[in-house]
Amino acid sequence: MKDPPELQLVALRVYDASSYVTELERNMAASVRTLALRALSDSTRNIQHVSRCRIKHLCCRAEITGRRAYSDSTEGRSTHFGFQTVPEEEKAEKVYKVFENVAKKYDVMNDAMSLGIHRLWKDTLLNTMNPQPGLRLLDTAGGTGDISFRFLEYTRSMYDRQQRLRAKSHQTPSWQDIADHYVSDKAGPPQSRAVVCDINKEMLKVGKQRAEKAGIITGLSWVVGDAEELPFDDDQFDIYTIAFGIRNVTHIEQALQEALRVLKPGGRFMCLEFSKVTNPLLTRLYDAYSFQMIPVLGEVIAGDWKSYQYLVESIRKFPDQETFKEMIEDAGFFCVQYFNLTGGIVAIHSGFKL
């Protein structure tokens, strides 16, 4: 059976788009594609489904979800998935698939892409947080548990330090002091607890394995949950962190409101995320590195070009420092401030529930 001419036209256009293009050309191709398809759409709803299956064989990279957005525009809104536009319902699914694919090589790729600097960023987050012993942490989009491990380590060493200082100042305790010390020791040190919450089971699995290897047994929980709808009661946690996760959330405002809900009064919201580079020279280098090197690294090390293309695109789509600060303030946090790290490549935003 010969293909109808409209389908051939569509296939041709798509085939053009499927050859290797830079983001700019892909955008142009996308707009050309949508124009051509709009001309055909009314009569070719059935053929759309068929042609989508055919096109999947033709090209592996061009994803024709723009068409579905057009036909479903009456039903749902669309959002960005990297530089593409997808319906909101689809974004969560796509993000899930991305992280499912990268879960096993996530930590290795982090080290390779950031040349190990991500460890410094996470250490800076903990130093800024300066948690006292005995606090509860909710590490959302915590995945492999980097922040939680550091949190437990930090509070443990902080507690040891406090004990040492206390011992130093009580060099010659009276008999009463010694007796009190024996009595109060039963309570034990205040236990800091960290809950790692992630929507993706694969990432949590990898995190659990890491915890076992590191020998961390107590004080850590692993929960599957959606940042937009956390499975926790109100006023539960002292600190809420989300490191490199909030740009993957479909409705950022909802995630911020959920954060406000589960935090105790006086609790702190901290977000570590890629942001806008302030230095123009650094911007050019950073862009070149992001778009040329990172997907290649992704292909070589993890065997997945698309996921890392999504990663660098999603960084560009995320609002800049000031805009995000305003979003946090709108959600109801106070004393909101941000700190730029590495010239603005990464920013730590912090707000309080008062």
Place this chain on the structure above:
Amino acid sequence: MAALIRGLRAGRVLRGLGSVAVQGTLSPQCSNVRRGFHRAALLRLANDSKSDTSVPPPSYHEVDTAGESSSSSAHGESSEDAQPNTSFQDQSGEHGEDYETEEQLQARILTAALEFVPQHGWTVEAIAAGAETLGLSSASTGMFNNGAGDLALHFVAQCNAQLAETLAEQNNQVQLGQAESKKTAEFLRDAVEVRLRMLIPYIDTWPQAMSILLLPHNIPDSLKHLSTMVDDIWYYAGDRSTDVNWYTRRAALTGIYNTTELVMVQDSSPDFEETWAFLDNRIKDVVNMANTAKQVQATGEAVVQGLMGAAITLKNLTGMNQRR
């Protein structure tokens, strides 16, 4: 699972907030109302402890205006009737009220933290303990970027404010004629003693606070506090000088204050008698110096006049002064 929690939350909300009309179970609105309540509760705690007027709850509500439901604004109005809002309502923009309430909250946390200083020292742990007494999580110590420095500076500012109040009160009494005005030396001595006595509850940990105030990033602020305090004391002592005396007087008093503080820190006599004796001696020294300076100046003038006279006499004798 999330739906279950949502349902439980909705049930709790409907039961708990009976006085406020809750529209449906939309979580943002519920959280707004609950937040308003919670902050109102916090402020009510503060209102109980403070006697003077503090920020009324509605100021927090002005912050929540973004997408607020009518139920919470109704709640806001009812609490506005309960506590008359004075100047805050007229301020434009949410941020004006935000900053004032944030700073006031920070001041309250630091004041509460001062109780724990003898136990924990001038550290972030003291601030954390203070925050906990106010019902806030100790994660709120992150608000204070300077940590222990903020606590020490707050304490110094508080003491200086108290001192200024006391001096103003005394001044009032003198002007009303109810008390006699003191001589300068006595006035200075009393003022410095009053100020130093405020350190007595924290005297064990005061060296730590002094070292914190001397850290480079704290020096501008601590110098500012010190200079305003010394200026206040001299102003109420009656100094209205506009010449170099302004500087010399303040420099002298700064020296006296700092040295007396150092003596006090290592003083172990009952009620710090040795410190007050030291203070007496230093003030006497300064007064003596001032008198001596005046005498030297007077003597110098007299000597110069005498010499001039002698020179003219000599010129007369030798006949060089005649005009031809």
